[in-house]
Amino acid sequence: MVAEQAVIEEAPLAEPLPEIELELVPSVEPAVAEQPDLNDRQYYINRHLSNLEFNRRVLEQSLDESHPLMERLMFLLIFSSNLDEFFEIRVAELRHQVKFDRERSGADNMHPQEVLREIRGLCHELVARQYKILNDVIFPALIENNIYFLRRNEWDEHQREWIRGYFEDHILPVISPLGLDPSHPFPRLVNKSLNFIVQLEGKDAFGRDSGLAIIPAPRSLPRVIRLPAEVCPGDGDHFIFLSSIIHEFADQLFPGMEMLGCYQFRLTRNADLSFDQNEVEDLALTLRGELHSRRYGDAVRLEVAQKCPEPLVRFLLQQFKLSEDELYLVDGPVNLTRMMSMMGQVDRPELKFAPYSPGLPRRLRGGVNLFDTLQNGDVLLHHPFESFTPVLDLLRQAAADPHVLSIRQTLYRTGADSEIVTALVEAARKGKEVTAVIELRARFDEANNLALASRLQEAGALVVYGVVGYKTHAKMALIVRREEGRFRHYAHLGTGNYHSGNARIYTDYSLLTCDPEIGEDVQKMFQQLTGMGKILRLKRLLNAPFTLHKTLIEMIGNEARNAKAGKDARVIVKANGLTEPRLIKALYKASRAGVKIDLIVRGMCSLRPGVEGVSENIRVRSIVGRFLEHSRVYWFHNDGESKVYCSSADFMERNMLNRVETAYPLLTGKLASRVLKDMELYLHDNTLAWELNSDGSYSRVGRADGDEPLNAQLGLLSKFS
Structure with a gap:
């Protein structure tokens, strides 16, 4: 609740910042010269290459010793997550343009083929740097702090027996090795799944001797397993990778045959959802069908363990119709993003960012009635430095207030179980008119948004999906309240999503206001989103x-x-x-x-x-x-x-x-x-x-x-x- 938040007093900073002066002059005097052609490609940086440069800056944070060690590891993993999405969406889009000879280009005027060449060079450089940082900097630093990722050759007898038991109890019952032969063709593998290619010698029970098998690692299994204290004497946290366990005991999946080698690989596919929105009659129904196909889009990248023999690598490239430029040989786990799961398993606060309590403006302390407060002036919040709770409280108070008649809200990324949705559900159940404009096409949040749409509809809220061809990315809420025989509009407008978790890690502004002209503008915007008609003129907002x-x-x-x-x-x-x-x-x-x-x-x-x-x-x-x-x-x-x-x-x-x-x-x-x-x-x-x-x-x-x-x-x- 609001009363529980830290209070902002209008006082000097705990550690005063240097005095900052607004600099308006001098500017560099413009040279009197021939008018440049501002359409010239030399004045523009390619957006995809610029995106990779941003990801480089993220990766460099893993070397910044001013960050706590576990946070440096997290930056390295965020780099992986960002790069995954870059290949799934951006590289996939460029390959699509080349495949269908669509030479779409931006102001930089680079041909998609040219951009792809630059991307591949940069990505190979960045991935090699990432694994070097992981192996030469981060892992040694973790060991110095008694956090261990044990390789197979480091297991002692006691640990090995425990790991064997884990394999037999938790992995063997759910794993399905796939021998390759004419009746068992190469399987259709899920996007970004962990897999192994196994080289075998000998004949199986049916006389088959293809020599190759694929082991898909079930997605339900954790990729990082914590070893119990009883098998790891002394202080510290000990982990092993799922890939190490499967690698060590893969021979048990092929009894009577000799395993010559087992090598991990991961395939990245096109994960963009594409369909002709003008031909869609039911967007929600179409999206439900498309979400499944996202897992099996065209291949765009292949990551393979560095020690995998060249013939096997060529075989995999052939199966996925990829070139050597699209191959990444990695010196470590191929699915680094899944290492994020171990962050919550390490209770070492000194190795993480110090916790903080978001502040709260003085006017909002003590569980105030926000409607009364806003009548005395607007409130601006700067998240995450200031709490997101007042935004939640405004909706909670609106749900409970008998004078509130309606609530309208846009939802882009929030989650079906969020407190925002709970407040809207409560308002709808109490008979208020609740309208939610949900953007189903928020990338990688489509399933969550379908779920929250169902939850709101079941509570009696009106759910609409915005405008065909235009994603609804605006962040706004409008509350209509009857006061002394007239209606007053209360609005929230934000730069970020209605997601309490994001509000703790994203910097964003929130404006809470009952300014009549802003309220009228927000009402007109909702009218355009839910109804039909000509463009409505706004007094204050730009849209x-x-x-x-x-x-x-x-x-x-x-x-x-x-x-x-x-x-x-x-x-x-x-x-x-x-x-x-x-x-x-x-x-x-x-x-x-x-x-x-x-x-x-x-x-x-x-x-x-x-x-x-x-x-x-x-x-x-x-x-x-x-x-x-x-x-x-x-x-x-x-x-x-x-x-x-x-x-x-x-x-x-x-x-x-x-x-x-x-x-x-x-x-x-x-x-x-x-x-x-x-x-x-x-x-x-x-x-x-x-x-x-x-x-x-x-x-x-x-x-x-x-x-x-x-x-x-x-x-x-x-x-x-």
Whole structure:
């Protein structure tokens, strides 16, 4: 509950941060030169290659000794998870373009075949670096801290007997080896599953002697097994990989035959869901059918144990119709992402990030009535430094309040068992009109969203699935309450999802307001999502795909005009990605006019900063640290009358043109000033920050002699907790 949260007093920080001054001038004077062709490919970085550079920055966190050891391991595993999705979606998309001769390209004008070549070179380099870090840095450091991953040659007799028993009791009953022969062709293997190819000699009971078998590891089995204390004397945590157990005892699966070799491999498939939405009559029914096929899409990558003989490797490539460029020989487990399961099995708080308690604004302490509180002014929350609980409490109070008539909410990623959904279910059961706009196509959350849709429908809520052809990515809730004979709108608008778990690890902003014009705008947006009709004009909000893109270009252009008139001009944008060509061109033009532009872009960025005559006034930095930087903020100096928007939308084509998104203004100077201070803190970070170079590479921001370390995330934690 709210009363249980830490309270934010408006007092100095526990450890005061360096004084930050807003820098408006001087900007680099634009050179008087020939007008550059802003359509030239040289001014754009390929989005897929930029995505890989972000993943490189994630991997580099595993070498950062300022992070606790277990968190360094987690960064290395997150790198694996990110790379899996990159192959499942991005590489699969590019291969599809090449296969069907669709030469789709972005502003960088790279042919898909050219992009794939670059990707393969980068990925081979990154994967080799990942396993080197794991084997040469992380595993030795874990051993120094009494955490052991025991290899087969390290098992003592007592351990070996326990492991044999585990194999016979837990693995043997559920494993199904598949001998290969004309009546047993190569099996259709599930996406990202752990498998083994086994080389055999001799004939089986039926006289077969193909010499090859496949062992699929059941997905129900844990990939990392903790050894009990009784078989591991002394202190420490001892683990073994499932792959080691199967490898050691695989010969028991082929009695009477000699096993010449057993080698693990993993196949990555195209996991994107593709269907013609214009021909779909029931989206939920179609998605249920497509989810199964996702596990068996076209092969895009093969990972094989480094020691696997070349003939077996060629055999596997042949089966999956992959080239050697799509082969990754790895020096360790092929499914590193599944190592995440051991994080919760190690009770070593000193090796993990210190726990923290999210703060709570002073106005919200003591279990306040949020409706009364919001009538006295808006509330802005910065997660995870401030608690997500007030958002939950607003919905809980709305569900219980007899004066509340209806609740409408968008749901993109939340989970069927979330507290948000529980509050909506409770409201529906109490007879309130509950409408949930659920985005079924939120990638890899489709099954969860189908489940939560069913739960809400069973409670009597109205569930709709947005607009065909446009993902509903906006984060908004609207509560209609009767007060003294009239209706008042209470709204929540966010930059992040309605997911309490994400709110602990993602940075996002939440606005709670009863501003009548914002409430009216949110109502119109829901009307467009659930009904039909012409575009409705909004007073305060910007929305995609209608006004957001056009207005952003206009506001950037306004800064350019101010700069040309000799006025101060500045733009700050914080986003997860920046790839939309027209926005990039607008920023280039503003830079040429003398506008100082700071971009805080966590992931993909297609804009090249520091190019003479084009982008000298643009600086791009990426913050990678404990929390995933997820908030989107747009700030414009606007000749001293600054405009600040928080948004659900990145500066990307899909967000601006193919999704339903919102950008909401901060209408009070106090809230706008607070967000600007947050942005300046990120711009002065010299611990987590990376600077984008004009060649597309990133350099870690260093500290000059005598500079104090400034970690923006730690600074915000100390401020609010």
